[in-house]
Amino acid sequence: MARTMSTEEYQDLGKSYYKQKQYEKAVKAFTTGIEAAVIPSVTLYDYRAASYEKLADFNAAVKDGRETIRLNKRDVRGYLRTASVLKKMNKLDIALNIYKYGLKNVPVDNKDFKLLQQLHDQLTRKLSPAKAVDPFTILPVELVEMIIGYLPFKNMVNCLRVSRGWKSYLTKRPKLWTNLDLSGAKKPVSRVFIRHAVDWAERGVTHLIVHRFQHTDVLRNIATTCKRLTDIEILSLPLMLSETLIEVAQCALHLKRLIIRHDISLDTATEILRRRPTLEHVEFTSITSIVPADGRPEWRGPFPCLHTLHMNGPPGGLNMSSLDVRPLLVQSPALRSFALSCCSGFLTHPESTILCERALTSLILKDVAFITFPRLPPTLKRLVLQSSRPLYLPRGPTMFRSHWEQASWNQAIQSYLPELTHLSLREMVDLTPEFFEALLDIYSDDNGGELKRIEEDQRTPLQHLSLAVLPHASSLFGAGGLLSSPRILTQSLTSLDIAALPCTDDDVEALLGHPTSLQSIDLSSTKVTGAGVKMLVDGLPGLRVLKVDNCRHISSRDAIAYAERKGVAVSCQMGDSFGGARKVRYG
Structure with missing residues (x-):
């Protein structure tokens, strides 16, 4: 056309x-x-x-x-x-x-x-389906409770809005309301809802997480009427008064676990422990000040059931030079886990043996000013020590530059640690193979007698090692190197963090000469190159996570891409620590 x-x-x-x-x-x-x-x-x-x-x-x-x-x-x-x-x-x-x-x-x-x-x-x-079936009408009650029990508390509350039938069904199941978790609240929670929830639980609430709830009188009522209440965690509470916290702890007769993430004074913390001495697990994550005029809180115990105690000061460090926690530790014979952070002073002294007198399995001391290296209990499995100021360690059994270094050596050599599996040391200077040996492999009695080596069948290999120290050693993994202890480079080792240590490709090659089961390695701010990254990926079949942030000797993305193709998650951020250059993210 x-x-x-x-x-x-x-x-x-x-x-x-x-x-x-x-x-x-x-x-x-x-x-x-x-x-x-x-x-x-x-x-x-x-x-x-x-x-x-x-x-x-x-x-x-x-x-x-x-x-x-x-x-x-x-x-x-x-x-x-x-x-x-x-x-x-x-x-x-x-x-x-x-x-x-x-x-x-x-x-x-x-x-x-x-x-x-x-x-x-x-x-x-x-x-749409020809006929919608309400699952609550066909499933057994036990199965419904099990399914709803896997939902977060916030989602379960949303289920009340589905229909009148669902609301009636859910509110008649007391087991579903024994755990009141307000952590997902995005706006203030009303007292009416909390009162209804407690009624739906038939006053059988056992766990309570408080967030965006300002009615302190309701909290006191819950602590009084819910006789099976064992766990309380306070995330936030506007206008929280010290008296309220103390009263809640005192009214909850069967309270075993108390976590307060809200700011409190040290005086309030001591009073809570005094009013409820049967607590088993206590965490005060933000102690802001010392209230008593003389600055010396009184730990009035005993605390026979306390097995976990974590206390954190403010970011700038809580002045604890006048705080003596030794009476607290003495009055807590069952203590197994102790954590203290952000403190400008601490109890360690050459003559102090308080830590080793408790059967601790976990000890975490972060941003704490150490006078000497502490003496440690033989039951310890997890140890994290981070000094708030550089702690100088002795370079050997006879190389002491001060009596403090000699005290640190004696404390380390008298620490018998056959069960230790997780070790983290930070802000320590002149860490040597000899000191590592004194800490991990040999020991002596209290009188400084003959040195003994922990037998192979009596010691547990390390599973996690993290070091942020200034070492004094010729190498890391070679013969006589910093990490040459027979308890470190074994099949049990799954995580290794040696960021900022003088690690090169030669050290990587030496590491691969040992039989390990490493899954996570942090080599940030080291001298490792792309060739070292490829050696790690090829030599460690179980490797899953690799951090090489600020490794300036990695000149291209080829090694990172190679690791990713092998299924390794790589973190490689460049530039922030060196002159403010543009950040580049690989992986």
Whole structure:
């Protein structure tokens, strides 16, 4: 057909053929009109799509329908035509998505918007199950409680809004409400809801996590009426008064575990322990000040059940030079885990043996000013020591620069640690292989008698080692190196952190000469190159995490990409520590 007519004339001709049901001629007319137009109109594509639909050429019809949508997203015709054809092709899910896309783009005031909405709703109902079944009506009560029990408390509360039936069902299951967890609250929690929750639990609340709740009188009532309340964790509490915390601890007669992440004074902490001496697990994560005028809190015990005690000062460090926690440790014979952080003074003294007199399995001392290296108990399995100021260690059994270094050596040599599996030392100077040997491999009695070596069948290899120290050694992993102890580089070692230590590719090669099961390694701020990274990936089949932040000798991304292809998660951030250059993230 010669192009002797305008686009509008071809469009009218195609309509005429369509009305006469001559659909093939209509397609040809509309196609010629599209080819003749500088910018084809939506109408041409829509009519050609309709002609293709009549000819049962559904793929061509959908193609033209999508082109109609592309030309003008606000025109409803493209969505109606495309979805109609897709429904004939039995592609109902795709048709529903077309309707949804149209509802987002077509103006609400369009005269055909309601039609689009109706077709969308009809198809939605068609795709919905023929009959919705309430799972609560067919599942056993025990199974429902088990399923709901896996939900976070916030989600369980949301289930109350599903229907009256669900609310009635859930509120009649006391076991579901014994753990009141408000940690997911995004706005203040009302006292009415807490009162209802306690009633739904039939006053059998056992665990309580407080957040965004300011009604302290309700907390006191819960502590008094819920006789089985054993765990309380306070994340935040506006206008919290010391008296309230003390009263809550005193009223909860069976309270075993108390965690306060809200700011409290040291005087409040001591009073809580005095009023509830049967506590087993206590964490004060933000002790802000010392209230007593003389600065010396009184630990009035005993605390026969206390097995876990964690106390954290403020970031700047709580002045504990006048704080003596030795009476607290003396009155806690069952203590197994002790953590203290952010303190400018501490109890360690050459004559102090208080730590080794407790059967501690975990000892964490962070940002604490050590006078000497502490003497440690033989039951210890986890040890974290981080000095708030550099602690100088002796370089050997006879190389003492002060009587403090001699005291540190004696404390280390008298620490018998056969069960230690996790070790972290930070902010210590002149760490030598000899000191490591004194700490891990040999020991002597209290009288400084003959040195004895821990037998192989009596010692437990390390599983985790983290060092942020200034070493005094010729190498790290070689013979006579810093980490040459027989308890370190074994099959049990799964995690190693030696960031900022003088580690090179030669040290990496030496490390791979030992049989380890390393899964995580931190080599940040070392001299390792890309070749060292590849050696680690090839030599450690179990490696899963590798940190090489600020390793300036890694000159390209090739080694990082190689590690990623092997399934290793790599962290490689460059620039922040060296002149403020642009940060580059690999992995």
